[in-house]
Amino acid sequence: MINTSVIEEINYLTNFRKKLHQFPELSDNEKQTAQAVVDELKLCNPTTIITKLGGHGVAAIFKGSLKGDTILFRAELDALPIIEENTFEHASQYPGISHKCGHDGHATILIGLARILKLNPLLKGEVILLFQPAEENGNGAKAVLEDEKFKSIKPDFVFALHNVPDYDKGAIIIKTNSFTPSVTSLKITLKGKNSHAAEPENGINPDLALQELIVAIKALADTNIDNETFSVITTVYATLGSKDYGISADYAELHFTIRCWTANQLNDLKEIIATLIKNISKKHQLKYTLDWIYEFDSNNNNDKAVDYILKAAESNSFNIIKKPTPFKWGEDFGTFTQQFKGAMFGLGSGVQTPALHNPDYDFPDEITPYGVQMFYTIIKLMYA
Known part of the structure; x- marks a missing residue:
């Protein structure tokens, strides 16, 4: 009792x-x-x-x-x-x-x-x-x-x-x-140039870069939980332009969370991602910002x-x-x-x-x- x-x-x-x-x-x-x-x-x-x-x-x-x-x-x-x-x-x-x-x-x-x-x-x-x-x-x-x-x-x-x-x-x-992984989040902004939606060639729309970044960054994940290189990359937010059908977008924003077993592995992955963002932005003639936020050791x-x-x-x-x-x-x-x-x-x-x-x-x-x-x-x- x-x-x-x-x-x-x-x-x-x-x-x-x-x-x-x-x-x-x-x-x-x-x-x-x-x-x-x-x-x-x-x-x-x-x-x-x-x-x-x-x-x-x-x-x-x-x-x-x-x-x-x-x-x-x-x-x-x-x-x-x-x-x-x-x-x-x-x-x-x-x-x-x-x-x-x-x-x-x-x-x-x-x-x-x-x-x-x-x-x-x-x-x-x-x-x-x-x-x-x-x-x-x-x-x-x-x-x-x-x-x-x-x-x-x-x-x-x-x-x-x-x-x-x-x-x-x-x-x-x-x-x-x-016991738990190293975790970080990243915020990417892409800035191009507005144009009339009928003449997108007169502007710089970040839509293709947005797509390319999502595919390229998520491809870096290793989903085998038993691997030392295991990592989870999750897209948590994305936006492009505005709901104005006469304007070709000039702005995009993309957020991910990344999780790796060790801090060293995460730091290596961050460097690779930073290079990807730089190269893809340059390819599409876009200005960009990259912010690492909400980091957990x-x-x-x-x-x-x-x-x-x-x-x-x-x-x-x-x-x-x-x-x-x-x-x-x-x-x-x-x-x-x-x-x-x-x-x-x-x-x-x-x-x-x-x-x-x-x-x-x-x-x-x-x-x-x-x-x-x-x-x-x-x-x-x-x-x-």
Whole structure:
């Protein structure tokens, strides 16, 4: 039989998570979410609470009396510009904004960890609970690391998790080396010259260049997930001219996202694409711009950090899944694992759970205790 106090704790965290879900905020605008986190953290008696980290980020620091490693656990605060289709009582109160990646659940897991640390104060070492802003646009991790208030924090290890639909609830998904790929987006503009639609020869229409670029850039992808050179190139937006049937277009815009297993591979691909754009634009007598935006570093999972995750899962008798290839989505926790030893792991959120970023997704509260217990067990293992 489950202890009554355990049920009460799960209910408490569930209610907190649903409150965050009701009032979601987009990247760089998480002021209300951050305040809700701070209000909860104050009840947990951390040594220090740092606010306005890299924007609206929050860090709670718990210190033991004896020296030991510094361990950082990170969750995210931001939501997405997605209209929620769910009609339950805790549905988003803000039209067009909703938590469709589970960041409300990830933040709740860290609050659960803070509540355990209140009841079980550290004897040694230092634990930092980081609630990071602006993960979805790729700006948050970098902004936190560049913030002067973070400079004094020197983690020996950093850890994070991400809920993953299509896996059994509570399963721990482990991956060595790259956990998520390096990701970037690119915006291309092409500028020619207007003319009468009856006399396109008197202008420079970017239509043929647009077609040529789509074919040439997408041909660079390697769709074999088992290859080291695997890459996903997705066309996300394209436009040409205007809906004026008397004018031959002079302007086109084209956007892609690119994902590669490693940063080196992505950099090589970026150089090839830049050369393609230059040559095709020149061929068609077009002026062009190329902007690389929304960049995410790959998560490089440290072997020792992965071993702590594995041992934590084993000691709790959780279902362990060792993934042979990285996930394909981007995650800016990679900015941390590029600088510090650390690792991210997956937390199964159910085979019937809608996919991340879907309008009917909702973080399953049943998996919150698994996340809390994993993080707390890692602490116990590292300070044993």
